[in-house]
Amino acid sequence: MIWTIFLLVQALLLYFILTHRSRSKSDPPLDKGVIPWLGHALEFGKDASKFLNRMKLKHGDIFTVRVAGRYVTVLLDPHSYDTVINDSDSLDFTRYAQVLMERIFNLRLPHHQPANAKEMMKKHFMGMNLTTLNSTMSRHLQASLKAEMPQNQKDWKEEGLFNLSYSLLFKAGYLSLFGGEQNNNSTDPSSVYKEYKKFDGLLTKMARGTLKPEEKRTAQSVRQRLWELLAPAGLIEEAGSSPWLHAYRRLLREEGADEETQKKAVLMQLWATQGNVGPAAFWLLGYLLTNPEALTAVKREFSVISPMGTSETSLLDRPVNTPVFDSVLEETLRLTAAPFITREVVQEKTLHMADGQQYLLRKGDRVCLFPFNSPQMDPEIHHEPQKYKYDRFLNEYGSVKRDFYKGGRRLKYYTMPWGAGTNGCVGQQFAINTIRQFVYMVLTNYHLELCDPNAQMPEANASRYGFGMLQPEGDLLVRYKPRNTH
Numbered sequence: 001m002i003w004t005i006f007l008l009v010q011a012l013l014l015y016f017i018l019t020h021r022s023r024s025k026s027d028p029p030l031d032k033g034v035i036p037w038l039g040h041a042l043e044f045g046k047d048a049s050k051f052l053n054r055m056k057l058k059h060g061d062i063f064t065v066r067v068a069g070r071y072v073t074v075l076l077d078p079h080s081y082d083t084v085i086n087d088s089d090s091l092d093f094t095r096y097a098q099v100l101m102e103r104i105f106n107l108r109l110p111h112h113q114p115a116n117a118k119e120m121m122k123k124h125f126m127g128m129n130l131t132t133l134n135s136t137m138s139r140h141l142q143a144s145l146k147a148e149m150p151q152n153q154k155d156w157k158e159e160g161l162f163n164l165s166y167s168l169l170f171k172a173g174y175l176s177l178f179g180g181e182q183n184n185n186s187t188d189p190s191s192v193y194k195e196y197k198k199f200d201g202l203l204t205k206m207a208r209g210t211l212k213p214e215e216k217r218t219a220q221s222v223r224q225r226l227w228e229l230l231a232p233a234g235l236i237e238e239a240g241s242s243p244w245l246h247a248y249r250r251l252l253r254e255e256g257a258d259e260e261t262q263k264k265a266v267l268m269q270l271w272a273t274q275g276n277v278g279p280a281a282f283w284l285l286g287y288l289l290t291n292p293e294a295l296t297a298v299k300r301e302f303s304v305i306s307p308m309g310t311s312e313t314s315l316l317d318r319p320v321n322t323p324v325f326d327s328v329l330e331e332t333l334r335l336t337a338a339p340f341i342t343r344e345v346v347q348e349k350t351l352h353m354a355d356g357q358q359y360l361l362r363k364g365d366r367v368c369l370f371p372f373n374s375p376q377m378d379p380e381i382h383h384e385p386q387k388y389k390y391d392r393f394l395n396e397y398g399s400v401k402r403d404f405y406k407g408g409r410r411l412k413y414y415t416m417p418w419g420a421g422t423n424g425c426v427g428q429q430f431a432i433n434t435i436r437q438f439v440y441m442v443l444t445n446y447h448l449e450l451c452d453p454n455a456q457m458p459e460a461n462a463s464r465y466g467f468g469m470l471q472p473e474g475d476l477l478v479r480y481k482p483r484n485t486h
């Protein structure tokens, strides 16, 4: 007995010595929280935005917190963001991305060269190839809309707007990039969406490693099912998946990834390409429906572009100027895009803040920017930040507004939904085109209104802060019918 107690005390002592950390003069303020090892993990996971606001009030624009055994330095001054974004020598993007890849997708890529995959992605989602991709997407959007919201439907149909937007955009996106033509041999997009939604619902817990035993079993079986459904995607040209997916598969094979690993990598790409667009379209339409003035302004702009607008009209195959829609999208993303921009410190770095302060970042720690709290919801930058103002990003005479200030200085980053720098979003233009085309098609071809005219936008699910687009708690009930019926 005495030996057991002795060993236990020794072990605790050793743990304390190995994990003890105190703040030195050059470090940012350190807040370890009261729970050993876990630190602030629970509060961080429950509502990161609220927690980081509390820490900011206590410590200022930079501080280090302990989260599940790791030390994370959080930087909340947008004037200083470039010092993190532009230093890929000391601050590494891939290490933390690999941790998430393993936790969420059970994926470890052998001999992986992230730069190659990224170059290939750029080639297919930007520049010349984007035009082809846009028209493929437009075709699938039209087909999906006609299938889910038939033109011969006479009566109003009620549905949750989140489910409607996410499922439609997911299916069109899946067919454009992964699945080829509907009614072909490819996997039915509805069954992929059904499994994908279950997976998406467990994603944040997978990333944090907080699944309960029952959820762990569900996650494993859903993942397994999705791997099977995605197994044929991009394998043979005739299946009709996109040139990008063929090239990606080829790259994986060249890097030595076996069939099993390839399937897992394809699921990761499904999430990366489909996980944000549907939720973004939901928030955008939801804000329009709950703000009639904004809805009228967008409809007016669309009617000028295409006075005889029908679903056959595409905004994707020619350049069109839509400053009102662009402001509406920017405002929507300001309120609902909440990614963490996380880097791992691979060599000690002195961080020079815009206000002249300097702090040491320790090797092995992580650095995290959270643009949702600042600049996006920062009252010093955006007046009444909680309020939706569709014309926030328009000047008086309708041109794009780009000048926003903090501390008297003009900001480079006044919203940051797409990340920034070399690791910023590769699919940004494709996503913007898709959302605009979707909203255009819905508004020109359907009567769409709130079931309850006084309904408010649902709250965001606070556990999703840090994972890209937020998702609502519950849904917003809408009703629709085609415009050509009375």
Ligand code: HEM
Binding pocket: 118, 121, 125, 272, 273, 274, 276, 277, 280, 337, 339, 340, 341, 342, 417, 418, 419, 420, 422, 423, 424, 425, 426, 427, 428, 430, 431, 468, 469
């Ligand atoms: C509303 C829609 C979208 C939003 C808000 C969004 C947001 C983001 C953000 C914030 C990042 C950067 C993460 C970081 O710096 O750590 C990112 C990266 C990325 N996004 Fe998007 N995204 C969207 C849609 C898309 C689409 C449609 C695609 C592809 C077709 C895509 C492909 C990618 C890729 C490949 C990366 C990783 C870049 C890298 O490896 O450095 N995204 N996205």
